[in-house]
Amino acid sequence: MSSFTMYTTPWCGYCHRLKGQLDREGITYELVDIEQHPEAAAIVESANNGNQTVPTLVYPDGTAMTNPSLRQVKEKLAALAG
Numbered sequence: 001m002s003s004f005t006m007y008t009t010p011w012c013g014y015c016h017r018l019k020g021q022l023d024r025e026g027i028t029y030e031l032v033d034i035e036q037h038p039e040a041a042a043i044v045e046s047a048n049n050g051n052q053t054v055p056t057l058v059y060p061d062g063t064a065m066t067n068p069s070l071r072q073v074k075e076k077l078a079a080l081a082g
Helices: 013-025 038-047 070-081
Strands: 005-008 030-033 056-058 064-066
Touching (some): 038 056, 064 070
Parallel strands (some): 005 030
Antiparallel strands (some): 005 056, 056 064
């Protein structure tokens, strides 16, 4: 089961870096390429004042983070776990 959804593009360096960090930590997530799924671009835009800024992470509680650090992701997941 994924912890959150990460919206990305294939050419995004920040996305590749965060994905590598998450993979090394064993953190599960769903990856959605907004270029392959245009409907997902609307989700990213709604979280970023109309901009298609990636990586954008959307958590099960409906909150979003744009280009977070690994530490911020881990803190958010800990808060969600209670």
